[in-house]
Amino acid sequence: MRHSYGNSSERSSMASYAEMPLILTAGMISAYGLIRRKPTLAASAALSAVGLLALKQNAENVEVGQSKQHTASASFAIRCSPERAYRIWRDFENLPRFMPHLESVATGTGGQSRWTALGPLGSRISWNAEIVDDVENERISWRSLPGSQVENRGMIEFRPGPREGGTIATLRMQYLPPGGAIGKAFATFFGRNPEFAAREDLRRFKSLLEAGEIPTTAGQSHGPRGIHGHLMDMLLRETSNMPSPEMPESMRRTA
């Protein structure tokens, strides 16, 4: 069967050349802030740049009337049965274990659930979702209820393969980010680009099922980072795309 996801036009998240001066200036102010140990200055310069870019993109969106919908998909081969993979995923309360941008998912009756995501600057965004399609051991799809702050739908499919006892899991996500383009710009800046997030979420799901835990270095020891070290941290998204180092919580959870 084919999935009911349309070809939504995804805008490139890369800034165009025209935006480079803005980015460079903000980057220099941020770097100055980092050197002088003024994190607020660094952050505000970066955020203003993102904000301005977002406004610009928003205007462009309105102008050309493009859809602001984003789609993302990813696929991973996992060494476990489709039954086991399905069982873990079907309990939506498990999702925050490998989707670090989700704080919690509470399941209710009749396939309904309440999702809470961590937004920019520690804010929280919640919405209600319902299950649209559920074929045991094969696939689950869900969507947010009408009127949600974040309109989204998702589907996970489990097929046996590529060899005996294995599963190929395919995740498809489609959503309108919070605050339209500003949310997207923000998300991109901090490495939560939808395609990247879908891929890394599914990779973490695989690790959790196979290894029983998700590899991390967040919270490990290191020497003084300096400018070079901090830049590498940002570049490699090691702080934003890792499972929480909060040990007590994650230790109680084993697949």
Next chain:
Amino acid sequence: MKAVCWMGKEKMQVHDVPDPKILNPRDAIVRITSTCICGSDLHLYDGLVPTLAQGDILGHEFMGEVVEVGPAVDREKLKVGDRVVVPFTIACGHCESCEQQLWSLCDNSNPNAWVAEKLMGYSPSGLFGYTHMMGGYAGGQAQYARVPFADMGPIKIPEGLKDEQVVFLSDIFPTGYMGAENCDIKPGDTVAIWGCGPVGQFAIRSAFMLGAGRVIAIDHVRDRLKMARDGGAETLNFDEVDVLEALRDMTGNHGPDSCMDAVGMEAWGHGLQFMYDRAKQKLRMAQDRVLVLRECIQACKKGGTVSVPGVYAGFDDKIPLGAFMNKALVFKTGQTHMMRYMKPLLERIQKGEINPEFVISHRLPISQAPDAYKMFRDKQDHCTKVVLDPWAEAAAA
């Protein structure tokens, strides 16, 4: 704790950093008793491998005592008080790669797999104390280290063996052994080995263990050539002879059955090719100097095997693929699949078939690590291998 940190090109410093913590259920913390500087650390020291960050703790050859284990560590396999050698590759033990004993290709141990995927298509396993592309795990040139998947990698060391006898099970002995195994040695074969550093030394001895009739070792550091002869190899000094011609003469115009590159990306040599490689590396147009790899391909017999335990990092040109293809060579390489080799090689040490101590030239306190890097890189003071004691000063105080 004290730890050796990379602060920039040719800039190592010992810093006081927080002690490591258990971060994942299968972690353990090891109090390190011996730790070494590896030849591959020198590529990092020289700033040639991308995605290292200022402040990173280096070191991937270490051993010590388990002082803490996470809640999911199988106590049958590892418990507090065990004395262990830790392999430099990190592996979960349950993915398809681990299941096939391809431990250095574990699917689940590199938290930055996406970075490696950009460069390599798919990510190999995480490594201790190496680049962030390879996981960015804090290394073992420190007083303590956090060891992920601790019930899978570390091997317990029985009483009666000194640190110096077993610490090289963490990397260079298995790496030399796998280099030799990758030569597909048949009884009586001639094996040529470029590089008589510590890995080359173990490769020479491993080649004989695997049935080689003759090993020809190539280097230009006299102490190392002597050490190679002590191990039973014939030697060639590339400062004095044309290696390709000498190998042709020594093998009756046949070529060695297999050729091993135990040098990697910072090869030395003479002539135009070397100058070309060096200029490109200096200009950051290439990560690697592929001189030795070229010679291996040229020197190898028709239908022979080229084994590459030497480390390469990037995209390189001027590799004689024509010779490689037309001579029908086999190419074998990879980071070492550590857990395949640690137990059998420990048994060989226990039986007295080999005493890895021979390779050590310096035992130093950790505070002298920055100087030791320079000494090892520049091959000063007859340096072949440095073992660091993280607690020397603490004990003296």
